[in-house]
Amino acid sequence: MDDLTAITVIEADGEPLEPFTSKHVLEIGEAVATNGAVLIRNAQAHGAEDFQRALTALGFEPLEYTERSTPRTKVGDGVFTSTEYPAREVIPQHCESSYAGAWPGRLAFFCVTPAETGGATPITDVARVLEDIPGEVVEAVESRGLRYVRNYGNGVGLGWRDAFQADGREQVNRFCAANGLEWEWLEDDCLRTFRQAPAIAVHPRTGRRIWFNHLVLFHQSSLPGDTREALVSLLGEDRLPHDVLFGDGTPIPDDMVAAARSAFERRSQRFDWRRNDLMVIDNMRWSHGREAFTGERKVLVAMSDLISRRTPVTY
Known part of the structure; x- marks a missing residue:
C-alpha cells in the first residue's frame, strides 16, 4: 500500500521529464525545502540520459561515490545503479554516507524498471525517529559517540x-589522512579503517536535531542470525565487513539497536x-532503504550538495 502523506507528489501528465x-x-x-521529499510522476523519459538531463535542470552537481559501502555500477556522470544486493535482501533505513566524513545533502532516485513485486524505497523522517527512540538509548549513543569499524x-563485502x-595503497593512505579516518594494513592485502563520529546531528537548514548515523545498517545485529554467527566464527568479531561500537570501542547492545x-x-x-x-529527497531529513523484490527492478541514484563534518554548509 502506498503512503504518500508526507511526500509532495507532482504530476507531469505525460510531459517529457x-x-x-x-x-x-x-x-x-520549494517542495524539497518544505517537506524534504518530492515525487514526480507520469513523465516521459528514456533511461539514464533523461535522468541526467533532469538532474542538470534541478541544479544537481553530481558527486562521485567515495568511501563506498555497497556495490554499484556507474552509468553516467555521477549516476549510479542503486545498491546491487540480491533481490531477496532488505536494506535497512539509513541516510546516505552518514558514516563518512562527507555526505550528499540531496539524493535523486529514478525508476527505470519497477519490480514485479516489492522493491519499494521506503523513507523515514529522521527527526521523528529521534523522538521515538527511548531516551536512554539516545543519551548513551550521544554521550559516548560511535566508532565505525570496516574491513x-x-x-566478504567490498575490497x-x-x-x-584506488589503484594502490598510497591513494588510500592519502584519502584516509585527508578525511579523518584511522587505518591499518593487515595481512593478505586487507585494510581496516576506523572512524569516530557522533550519532546525532543538527540539520544545517532547519536546525532540528536528527538521528544521523549508520547504526541500524552497520551494526552486526543487522545480519540474519545464522549469517552473523557464521561470519563471526569464520572472521572474528573484529574482522566483519562493518560494525558499529561505542566511541570507546565497547560493543553496543543488540537491544539498543533494536529500539x-x-x-x-x-x-x-x-x-x-x-x-x-x-524522487528527490533531503538526505538529512529522510533516510531510505529497500524492500526485497521479484523481477528486474532497476532504480538509478545521483547525489549532490556535499556536506562535510569539517566544513558544514547550508543547502
Whole structure:
C-alpha cells in the first residue's frame, strides 16, 4: 500500500521529464525545502540520459561515490545503479554516507524498471525517529559517540580498491589522512579503517536535531542470525565487513539497536515505484532503504550538495 502523506507528489501528465523539471524547478525546490521529499510522476523519459538531463535542470552537481559501502555500477556522470544486493535482501533505513566524513545533502532516485513485486524505497523522517527512540538509548549513543569499524579485502563485502576507487595503497593512505579516518594494513592485502563520529546531528537548514548515523545498517545485529554467527566464527568479531561500537570501542547492545530499528519501522513510509518516477529527497531529513523484490527492478541514484563534518554548509 502506498503512503504518500508526507511526500509532495507532482504530476507531469505525460510531459517529457527534462522540460518538465526545467519548467517546475522552483516548485520542486520549494517542495524539497518544505517537506524534504518530492515525487514526480507520469513523465516521459528514456533511461539514464533523461535522468541526467533532469538532474542538470534541478541544479544537481553530481558527486562521485567515495568511501563506498555497497556495490554499484556507474552509468553516467555521477549516476549510479542503486545498491546491487540480491533481490531477496532488505536494506535497512539509513541516510546516505552518514558514516563518512562527507555526505550528499540531496539524493535523486529514478525508476527505470519497477519490480514485479516489492522493491519499494521506503523513507523515514529522521527527526521523528529521534523522538521515538527511548531516551536512554539516545543519551548513551550521544554521550559516548560511535566508532565505525570496516574491513576490506577478506573476501566478504567490498575490497579496498572498489571501496576507495584506488589503484594502490598510497591513494588510500592519502584519502584516509585527508578525511579523518584511522587505518591499518593487515595481512593478505586487507585494510581496516576506523572512524569516530557522533550519532546525532543538527540539520544545517532547519536546525532540528536528527538521528544521523549508520547504526541500524552497520551494526552486526543487522545480519540474519545464522549469517552473523557464521561470519563471526569464520572472521572474528573484529574482522566483519562493518560494525558499529561505542566511541570507546565497547560493543553496543543488540537491544539498543533494536529500539532504533523499531522507531524506523513505525515511522517508515513507502510507495510502489512506477516507471519514470523521479524522487528527490533531503538526505538529512529522510533516510531510505529497500524492500526485497521479484523481477528486474532497476532504480538509478545521483547525489549532490556535499556536506562535510569539517566544513558544514547550508543547502
